[in-house]
Amino acid sequence: MKLYSAPGTCATAMHIALEWIGNPYEVEHLDFAAMKSPEYLELNPSGVVPTLVDGELALPEGMAILLYLLDQNPDAGIGPAAGTKERVELHRWLVYLSGTLHPYFWPHFMPMRFTTDENGQEAVRAASHILIDKALTLIDDHLEGRDWMVGTSKSVADAFLYPMAGWAYGFDKPTSQYPNIDRIVHKLASDPAVQRVHEAQGTSPKVGAAA
Ligand SMILES: N[C@@H](CCC(=O)N[C@@H](CS)C(=O)NCC(=O)O)C(=O)O
Numbered sequence: 094m095k096l097y098s099a100p101g102t103c104a105t106a107m108h109i110a111l112e113w114i115g116n117p118y119e120v121e122h123l124d125f126a127a128m129k130s131p132e133y134l135e136l137n138p139s140g141v142v143p144t145l146v147d148g149e150l151a152l153p154e155g156m157a158i159l160l161y162l163l164d165q166n167p168d169a170g171i172g173p174a175a176g177t178k179e180r181v182e183l184h185r186w187l188v189y190l191s192g193t194l195h196p197y198f199w200p201h202f203m204p205m206r207f208t209t210d211e212n213g214q215e216a217v218r219a220a221s222h223i224l225i226d227k228a229l230t231l232i233d234d235h236l237e238g239r240d241w242m243v244g245t246s247k248s249v250a251d252a253f254l255y256p257m258a259g260w261a262y263g264f265d266k267p268t269s270q271y272p273n274i275d276r277i278v279h280k281l282a283s284d285p286a287v288q289r290v291h292e293a294q295g296t297s298p299k300v301g302a303a304a
Pocket of ligand 1: 143
């Protein structure tokens, strides 16, 4: 298995899942130019990370990769079994993280893609922060009284939350002001598997750092 990733991106979550599973895998970190190369576009026509390659399969889309890894490794302790109530909950949160929280960050990182007004980028970024606050508040409320996103054990949903929560530590309203999310980020930051991912990336936990 090979994961195409880039340090500090959403693909960190898939890298964490592979570390949790503990089977041999390879990871290649791409820079922005390599993501747009013809060879990589063959694997992932969107030109983004992550992509997981497993034999003949080239699978883009982070959420699809997390579910694939979970289904392939039902006993790895990375999420609830198919057919259970917790698994349905897991789907709900993976969809929310992938389809709502993650896209809310795009105008923060790439404001130029969201306006044709070259003077309008700061306003675009400010609007993204309002949306991110809305989503982080919803997640923080959900986490009240819970140890993990779903059920009573860590899962790929926590891994998915980890890099995104990390991005907001440097915001005017930093992740540390969402105490339940902050608690999970700190817990994961001290997980040996997560630390191995940081080491492979040459990054350190974003806790308290600027985005
Ligand atoms: N829908 C894709 C989006 C992936 C995505 O946005 N990846 C970012 C890193 S977090 C990326 O590679 N961006 C490069 C670009 O947008 O050109 C997924 O969920 O996997």
